[in-house]
Amino acid sequence: MTEPDQPGSNPYAIQTRAVRDGDEWVINGHKWFASNARRAHFAIVMCRTEAEDGEGGVRDRMTQIVVPTDNPGFNLVRSVPVWGHEEGDHGEIILDNVRVPLENQLGSRGSGHQAAQDRLGAGRVFHCMNCIGSMWRAFDMMVKRSIEREVHGGKLETKQFIQGFIADSYMDIQAARLMTIRTAELLDKGLDARTDISAIKVFVPAAMERVVDRSIQVHGALGVTSETPLEGMYRAARTLRLADGPDEVHRILIAKNVLKRYHMGESWDFGV
């Protein structure tokens, strides 16, 4: 989906275009941050296929099209380095008159946004589940280190600053965990989970960032070396505040959904 010259936080801004020519789609565009591009046999490309003044609304202008990565015109220009990893796997891709059969279209014309939302919703819950596993591990490491490490005449565990880290991390992990479980339950029941998905997408990576940050602090200089998994966890948590939609966009969605309810004369039901 994401393009270097358009705001990825606004999926309606996508400019990659697919034009029908006989029984083929012809695609032109420029993408980046296509994760796992180097290893992929095909890409799912979000393309603008419908006219601006066509039927339907702004949500109905895009279609997802499957493009084999060995297709002539599919140019993987480079992998964009992330956090100093030159060999990262987030591809920048130029689509230059790529031709694929019409049957490579996923779903109906104009259904691209809906398809993306359907997939990304569950994907965000999975990201949060991974975050909880990571922050739990960072917590284990922090508590164990505080029991073992002696500073200024006492174990770290006896210092109130460190006890505060442990207590705050406990609350972060448990809140993140319960919010994620509730969201997964809503999805399982086929209920509208959009507000809760946005809420965990903001809360959980930020909670992970805080927990990992405290664990790094307790480990001292060791915490920022590559000899523990903490520095990788820290980068992952920070990155997740951007990937799959930045925090601000999800906060806007939460507020929009809540306000809509109150404008309808109702209040928000947080559940029992």
Ligand SMILES: Cc1cc2nc3c(=O)[nH]c(=O)nc-3n(C[C@H](O)[C@H](O)[C@H](O)COP(=O)(O)OP(=O)(O)OC[C@H]3O[C@@H](n4cnc5c(N)ncnc54)[C@H](O)[C@@H]3O)c2cc1C
């Ligand atoms: C590691 C990684 C992997 C990724 N993998 C993929 C992938 O596989 N496929 C894919 O398509 N994309 C992928 N992305 C891209 C990601 O989804 C986009 O980076 C993200 O949607 C933000 O788009 P942008 O970078 O263009 O930022 P922009 O849209 O330019 O936004 C910049 C900043 O502006 C602020 N902002 C935006 N809108 C508002 C607003 N309404 N109000 C206030 N502030 C606002 C936010 O702080 C935001 O971070 C990946 C990104 C990363 C970092």
